[in-house]
Amino acid sequence: MDVLLDNLDLYGPGFRDTIELFLISAIGSLVLGTLLAMLRVAPVPVFRAAGTAYVTLLRNTPLTLVFFFFTFAFPLLKIVDASTFGGSASRYYFTAALIALILYTSAFVCEVVRAGINTVPVGQAEASRALGLTFGQMLGYVVLPQATRAVVPPMVSTMIALLKNTTIASGFSVFQAGAISLNLAERGDSQLIGLLWVALFFVILVIPMSLLQRSLEKRWSIAR
Numbered sequence: 001m002d003v004l005l006d007n008l009d010l011y012g013p014g015f016r017d018t019i020e021l022f023l024i025s026a027i028g029s030l031v032l033g034t035l036l037a038m039l040r041v042a043p044v045p046v047f048r049a050a051g052t053a054y055v056t057l058l059r060n061t062p063l064t065l066v067f068f069f070f071t072f073a074f075p076l077l078k079i080v081d082a083s084t085f086g087g088s089a090s091r092y093y094f095t096a097a098l099i100a101l102i103l104y105t106s107a108f109v110c111e112v113v114r115a116g117i118n119t120v121p122v123g124q125a126e127a128s129r130a131l132g133l134t135f136g137q138m139l140g141y142v143v144l145p146q147a148t149r150a151v152v153p154p155m156v157s158t159m160i161a162l163l164k165n166t167t168i169a170s171g172f173s174v175f176q177a178g179a180i181s182l183n184l185a186e187r188g189d190s191q192l193i194g195l196l197w198v199a200l201f202f203v204i205l206v207i208p209m210s211l212l213q214r215s216l217e218k219r220w221s222i223a224r
Contacts, residue, residue, distance in 0.1 A: 015201055021097060021166045026159055028102035033109025038139060040114050051110070058107035063168055066104050070096040097169040105162045112158055116151035117143055156213040160206055 039051030058066070071093060120143050128138040 017094070018163075018166050019205070021094070021101070021169060022163050024098055025101035025105060025162060025166070028098070029105035029109050029162065030155075032102060032106035034113050036106060036110035037113035037117065038136075040110065041117055041139075043135060055107045055110050058104055059111075061104075063100070063104050063165055066100045067097065067168055070100045094169075097166075101162065101165060101169075105158065105165070108158050108161075109155065112154045113144075113147070113151055115154070116147035119150040120146045153213050153217050156209050156216075160209055163205060163209075164202065 036051050036054060039047045040055070042048055042051075117139075124142055124146065125138055128142040129135075133141065
């Protein structure tokens with residue numbers, strides 16, 4: 001307990017930034033992943049090929065390499081000037097971590113959404129198109145609402161994985177929960193005890209999402 005109380009100035013900002021990183025990345029990856037899923041089931045071959053190429057590339061690339069590219073390689077392209085982030089290196093690294101997490105996680109979100117779409121009978125889509133609905137209207141009004149039951153439980157698992165993946169940002173100059181143990185070592189405190197507290201806080205963050213997942217699975221299984 002002394003390790004925790006003596007280092008609240010590390011744990012507080014560390015987990016605050018972790019939660020911020022997670023929430024923004026979750027929203028971004030859900031939006032981008034859903035758009036990618038729409039591309040993957042689109043009737044236009046070019047769109048399907050683009051969606052497939054993106055998902056295949058990102059899912060088979062280690063997340064560490066994605067972080068490395070946006071943290072160190074991307075600045076060399078000089079597409080974005082440092083003044084965009086007010087000259088703050090910490091904000092740049094945080095933004096780079098956000099981009100890496102969103103792009104990587106969206107590939108997995110895409111597959112979850114696409115799998116949910118495939119659970120909807122083909123006749124539903126054919127009937128909606130016969131009524132004159134466009135492809136976007138068919139997905140938005142007919143297919144996606146019905147796919148929700150199949151999508152939400154595995155989506156929660158994807159979000160839990162995203163929460164844990166935020167710790168990788170600590171290796172790329174982003175101070176968050178994953179970097180707490182390194183700072184404890186500099187202060188001469190026990191890293192093992194510090195990591196146990198970090199693990200406990202992650203469990204506390206994951207438990208509500210796990211309970212939500214189980215609740216939805218139970219409710220919808222009874223509804224069926």
